[in-house]
Amino acid sequence: MPIMCSVQLPEGKTQEQIEKALADVASVLMKDFCAEANQVRVMIDELPRNRYIAGGVMAYDMPDFNGKGE
Template structure:
């Protein structure tokens, strides 16, 4: 039976950061659940800033989500 993990985060992270997170999460799941690589599925969904709200504030209005923007 596959082990599935989905992470959602605001769009804008570097591709290297996303790839490293995928590797790290996969390794943790394989280790902790004694799973084989073909049993682990990890996805990262990047959310546009106009599709994310926290505490009634849109992500594009949150300074912490706009740091490091190109």
């Protein structure tokens, strides 16, 4: 039976960052659950900044999520 994992994050990450995160998460799942590579599915959903809110603030108004607070 496959092991499935979904990660949600703000849009705007580079392709390299996404690929590394996918590989890292898959590696941990394989190690921790003694699973083969073909048993693990990892998916990243990038969320547009106008589609979610945290603490009453839209994501596009959050400096830390827009790279302005880094």
